[in-house]
Amino acid sequence: MKCAVCGEVLIKKRGEIDLRINGKLYMVRDVKFELCPGCGERVLSPEVSQNIFQKVQAREYEEEMIKIPVLNGTYG
Numbered sequence: 001m002k003c004a005v006c007g008e009v010l011i012k013k014r015g016e017i018d019l020r021i022n023g024k025l026y027m028v029r030d031v032k033f034e035l036c037p038g039c040g041e042r043v044l045s046p047e048v049s050q051n052i053f054q055k056v057q058a059r060e061y062e063e064e065m066i067k068i069p070v071l072n073g074t075y076g
């Protein structure tokens with residue numbers, strides 16, 4: 001498959017990704033996706049996205065405390 005953004009050939013991967021669904025950040029572990037080496041775009045198959053979306057809807061997830069880097073300040 002090719003990247004819809006820049007046209008590079010996507011690389012098949014499996015691992016951890018973060019997703020934003022309705023403004024909320026979700027971490028998904030052990031997920032199959034395709035990564036664009038050109039622009040970093042990550043593409044999930046429709047089946048996988050559907051599966052994840054259903055889990056989110058049904059609240060079938062665990063909640064973990066994670067530390068994320070935050071850039072406080074004014075930019076631009």
Ligand SMILES: [Zn+2]
Binds near residue numbers: 004036038039041
């Ligand atoms: Zn791309």
